[in-house]
Amino acid sequence: MEIKFIPIEYDYFDWQGRNYARIIGRDDNGKRVLVIDSFEPFLYAILKPNLTEKQIEKLKEKIEKIEIKSSSRTTKIEKIKVEEKNFLSKRVKALKIYITNYKDAHQVADKLDLPEIQARRGYDLSFHTKYIIERALVPLSWYKIDGEILNNSEEFGGIDSAYDVDICIKAENIEKIEKNIDFKPKIIAFDIETEEFDIGKGEILMISLAGENFKKVLTWKKCSESPDFVECFKDEEEMLEAFIENVKKLEPDILVGYFSDGFDLPYLRARAEKHKIKLNIGLDNSQPVFARGRVPKGSVSGIVHIDIFRFIETVYSQYLQSETLGLNEVATELLGEGKKEFEFKHSSKIKQHEWPEFFQYNLQDSILTYKLAEKFWPDMQEFCKILQEPLFEITRDSMSQHVENYLIHNLEKYNEIVEKRPIHDEIGERMAREKYEGAFVFQPKPGLHENLAMFDFTSMYGSVIVTYNLSKATLTEDKKDSYEVQLQKQKAHFSKKPGFFPLMLKEIIEKRKQLKQKYKTDPSPINKARSNAYKLLANASYGYLGFFGARYYCVEAAAAAAALSRKSIHETIDMINKEGYEVIYSDTDSIAFLMKNNSKKQTLEFLKSINSKLPGIMELELEDFYKRGIWVSKRASESGAKKKYALIDEKGKMKIRGFETVRRDWCTLARELQSKVLELILKEGNERAALELVKKTIKELKERKVTREQIMIRTQLKKPISEYKSITPHVIAAQKMRELGLPVNIGMLIEYFIAETRESKKLVREKVKLPDEKGEYNLKYYLEHQIIPAVENILEVFQINIKEISDGSRQKKLFS
DNA sequence: GTACACTACATACC
């Protein structure tokens, strides 16, 4: 029997002491398929050089005797092959040691601590990673699977009847289908509303579900006269059972939630436990399982549970404007649609007519979550294909893990044996290391400029790593045929023979470039997602080199990448200045300069000539031309502030960096005022109008016409309240919230304002009030600590001293 | 009692 199959979810099981991969997916008719497959698990023992044939034979004999016994199985050495491999780009002889059960690989490795063996590798990859590499069954790609159909079979203890699938097949032959078959997974989003915030503490009031042409709210609360999507149940227990039933009936490939790893799924599990019922939504009737982690990872057997918040957080948050990653803000930005309004209160206080509103609210959360999952589907799909890891992993892995997965799944092309994960002590040492010197930032002069241009290097660090062949494997003591880099104390050398890490990165950068071009002519979501995935990988590769948890960690390479980038940007700055321009700012990989008497055409020609001289794959591009730009001084001194500037292009679009306008921990009043001031100055060159606006705002502030919303300050709580050594205003606000029984969680944005106080309280934190507290805003604070600081340095560029104007001799004239 | 240096903390840039 042969079927067409797309793998979605991976797991494995043991049968008679051996491992079997168990993959859930669909066939080309949309039938749910369970594939059972196996491979011969193995690990490598890298031999010390110059062992004789005889010594190797003796060693093999010794190894063959290894046995790992446990209550359920015995792992033996199945066979041993001698192979010529590469390890960190060096030619090595290695024993490929096949074992009965991969779970015992670690223990086998422990027993291989022998004098003839230089290193043991390839035993610390997860089962599914090893399986995907060996059988080349990449997630979300199509395959032809030849095999035996199991139907009420005794094989594997009757596994086919244990799983709720349409087809169960034991794979014999797997072949990739190159032609793309359209595939759309069945996605169901879910969301719960509860009485309490702590997991399992209160009752679940309702559960919503949403999919394509599907919406439902399950509840046991007041639901007479409710919309037709509401289904009522006797109690919480019955509602939970209905949830299970719905999931089973809907047969989703994907169950998606928003922060559901940390809230919805564990909550459901906890309440089910409380009622002593099984939340058996798995295809094998198993309950969700939670893997340890900073946030637990909730998995459902046979269905991919995705917490779309996690994927958005690690992969896309850097591109979002949203100041928090809450569902409302993220959905509003990405979908143009937010959450429904509903004022939370204890269910006993919700009036009869308010319940339908609450149901709508609950449903809307699932609808938004569903739409987000749909929107990010191309991205998730491309991540799976490029990184060759399952959906569950790619939606939860960190950027460093993504980089590493790309490396691991592409090592075979280089005949490389995988490096091991650092052990505890190594991680400690790496974390304790000194920082190396990073990027160069140009010291700007405060001032307003006209006619500017900005160049920047494309994927600068990545290009440098490729151009100078920087990596752990290419780091060498050999000074011949190598690139020499001066680091802080010593010199480092990197072989000129291309290593696998720079070669893979080169491919990533090239693919990104091609896809970016392709996207211009064919702007499909798939092309965008693919292009973006490569861009993210290219950007994260440099950081990976210096990350303590990396298998291919190499500070020398990271430090060299930074050093060579500094060299490159300095040389480019010099070239630009020599050509008759004036460089006024630069940060890491970008250079802003004044056009002087040069035309745009000349500038583009000049750019071409720079590019012809740049080494390797280094490439400089035009970021844009700008009509005006402003740099300001630091608060504490006369010198120009780095990482803080505002530009306006010829279409009138502003680019604001570093200013309070873009900082979420400043109040809206100050941020909006500053933004308008910058706009008046950049758009119209009218600093007088800007000054008038500032005066007007100060006047309104003094007349207490400013709304509460405008003066709220938001600061993130980054750790538990008790761990703060320094009790800052937001910590006080968080304390107040906790006393009121409001939820206070790590990562939350704490909102407060600074109020007038009767006594002469000195510290800011003594004047902190929560949004709902009574009180007037503290005039002095908002004037001196918000408004004035936000505009002071900008107006100073025009020799306007707003502080003097505000409280100086003209005070009367101004505020009378 | 206050000025000042230093530390803790949050957030941004690239």
Add this chain to the structure above:
DNA sequence: ACTGGTATGTAGTGTAC
């Protein structure tokens, strides 16, 4: 613990005088 370093700026804290 879950990519790197560079930088600004506020508020609290400790100490000298």
